[in-house]
Amino acid sequence: MQLETFLEHSAAREPGKIALVCGQQRLTYAEIEAASNRLAHGLIAAGVARGDRVAVYLDNSVEAVLSIFAILKAGGVFVMVNPTTKAEKVAYILNNSRARALVAPGRKLAGLAACLDQTPHLAAVVCTGPSDAATLPPGEKQFLAFEQLTAAGAAPDVPPVKRCINIDLAALVYTSGSTGNPKGVMLTHLNMTSAATSITTYLENRSSDVILNVLPLSFDYGLYQLLMAFKFGGTLVLERSFTYPHAVLELLIREQVTGFPLVPTMAAILLQMDLSKYDFSRLRYISNTGAALPAEHIRRLRETFPTVTIFSMYGLTECKRVSYLPPDQIDIRPSSVGRGMPNEEVYIVDETGARVPHGTVGELVVRGANVMKGYWERPEETARMLRPGPLPCEMVLYTGDLFKADDEGYLYFVGRKDDIIKSRGEKVSPKEVENVLCGHPAVAEAAVVGVPDVVLGEAIRAVVALRPGTTSTPREILKYCAQHLEDFMVPQVVEIMESLPKTSNGKVNKRELCQSGA
Numbered sequence: 001m002q003l004e005t006f007l008e009h010s011a012a013r014e015p016g017k018i019a020l021v022c023g024q025q026r027l028t029y030a031e032i033e034a035a036s037n038r039l040a041h042g043l044i045a046a047g048v049a050r051g052d053r054v055a056v057y058l059d060n061s062v063e064a065v066l067s068i069f070a071i072l073k074a075g076g077v078f079v080m081v082n083p084t085t086k087a088e089k090v091a092y093i094l095n096n097s098r099a100r101a102l103v104a105p106g107r108k109l110a111g112l113a114a115c116l117d118q119t120p121h122l123a124a125v126v127c128t129g130p131s132d133a134a135t136l137p138p139g140e141k142q143f144l145a146f147e148q149l150t151a152a153g154a155a156p157d158v159p160p161v162k163r164c165i166n167i168d169l170a171a172l173v174y175t176s177g178s179t180g181n182p183k184g185v186m187l188t189h190l191n192m193t194s195a196a197t198s199i200t201t202y203l204e205n206r207s208s209d210v211i212l213n214v215l216p217l218s219f220d221y222g223l224y225q226l227l228m229a230f231k232f233g234g235t236l237v238l239e240r241s242f243t244y245p246h247a248v249l250e251l252l253i254r255e256q257v258t259g260f261p262l263v264p265t266m267a268a269i270l271l272q273m274d275l276s277k278y279d280f281s282r283l284r285y286i287s288n289t290g291a292a293l294p295a296e297h298i299r300r301l302r303e304t305f306p307t308v309t310i311f312s313m314y315g316l317t318e319c320k321r322v323s324y325l326p327p328d329q330i331d332i333r334p335s336s337v338g339r340g341m342p343n344e345e346v347y348i349v350d351e352t353g354a355r356v357p358h359g360t361v362g363e364l365v366v367r368g369a370n371v372m373k374g375y376w377e378r379p380e381e382t383a384r385m386l387r388p389g390p391l392p393c394e395m396v397l398y399t400g401d402l403f404k405a406d407d408e409g410y411l412y413f414v415g416r417k418d419d420i421i422k423s424r425g426e427k428v429s430p431k432e433v434e435n436v437l438c439g440h441p442a443v444a445e446a447a448v449v450g451v452p453d454v455v456l457g458e459a460i461r462a463v464v465a466l467r468p469g470t471t472s473t474p475r476e477i478l479k480y481c482a483q484h485l486e487d488f489m490v491p492q493v494v495e496i497m498e499s500l501p502k503t504s505n506g507k508v509n510k511r512e513l514c515q516s517g518a
Helices: 005-013 029-045 062-073 087-097 113-117 146-150 189-202 220-232 245-254 264-270 295-304 379-385 430-438 474-484 510-517
Strands: 018-022 025-028 053-056 077-080 101-105 124-128 142-145 169-175 183-188 210-213 235-238 259-262 285-288 309-314 344-349 362-368 386-388 395-405 411-416 421-423 426-428 443-453 457-466 493-497
Touching: 005 029, 005 220, 018 029, 018 062, 025 029, 029 062, 029 124, 029 146, 053 062, 053 087, 062 077, 062 101, 062 220, 087 113, 087 183, 124 146, 142 146, 169 189, 183 189, 189 220, 210 220, 210 245, 220 235, 220 259, 259 264, 264 295, 264 443, 295 309, 295 430, 344 395, 379 386, 379 395, 411 430, 421 443, 421 457, 426 430, 430 443, 430 457, 430 474, 443 510, 457 474, 474 493
Parallel strands: 018 235, 053 077, 053 101, 077 169, 101 124, 124 142, 210 235, 210 259, 259 285, 285 309, 457 493
Antiparallel strands: 018 025, 169 183, 344 362, 362 395, 386 395, 395 411, 421 426, 443 457
């Protein structure tokens, strides 16, 4: 099965159903199918061939949704680029992927002029909205209007002849590297359809579900909300961000949303708000990934949303999703991220690759059809992550994350192999310290990093943001830590910030904290 069949099958089953709500626009499955088919024909006419990469540099929008499915229908590989990405990094991604085409807002073309001049493989630019392409110097690149390509009658409403099979690439997802430039995670149609099938199975999604997505489509967690909704024939309510939480919650109520994916930062914001005026009776589930929710946040979410099922999950871009905690276990083991999802095997190994007994910390390994093909043109990094598995000729994913499992096989995240702080000769998990900090009544968010120290090796630096209306001091927070942590785990420094720095995906930017504390 190819990924674009999610849309095609839903359009065939319920053509008149509202598939996408975005601002004032409400599109049916039939409308999205027809428009994306026309755009696919336009991309093929512009020279996009099977396997060509096409970058999408757009906000969450109808145009972004149509672009994703049109690229797939054309036999291409879509590359989502966060719309806040600066021109220099856009140029790197376009050149690294050797993108054949780019879909971008016309109003951004002037700012991308220097970038486009440095991308020899780029043959076509599809511009959405008003375009300033005329101001660019003449060259060999085609500049096409998105609205003309998708207009009724511009091209056939039927899909082009299928060009791909399920082991072909469907997407390159660029993810931050530990150092240097981002790396492209290669995901096939099989990888992505397998992941979507497993996730929608344990979420028990149904065609009546309405999913509210405020996460960027350039973030795989946000992207899969679109793919999964179209797979089971639901409705996706697409917002650009969570900048105005009350407006988002009003939209959630108005559209009778049943599923709300969030990341820990969003959970922290929600738990600071007065939610008593909202009727959440239609909300069926909340899901979390991106980082583990502190146990205290899970407890408070359960109190705030007593009738809502909460899914605590863990994953990484290289395989999309790894595990989920069954909802009936959320109160029993709230600090666990569960067990492997359907159609997947996970296990924990030591440094020699041997499986370790329950209770022993080791590296988590993932087997499954959802595991990436590798990093785009980075064989050495691919070889570090993909290694021979238990069966001949198979490769499994070494996640780089340290876990332990209890006697029933439930997983507990300990930390990244390169995230562990070594202080006073002891290994300290930042996550464990952060969980304690978030249990303090005045702390809304916390991040813990290691900073070089000539005596300790690494000193533990904690940075916290306080809940509105509360006060505390670093001394008080340190005293609280000393009451709840072993002595070698107590931070040497606690700093209070108004808010923690975030990445474009809403995660706490620990790299920035490390640099500011160095």
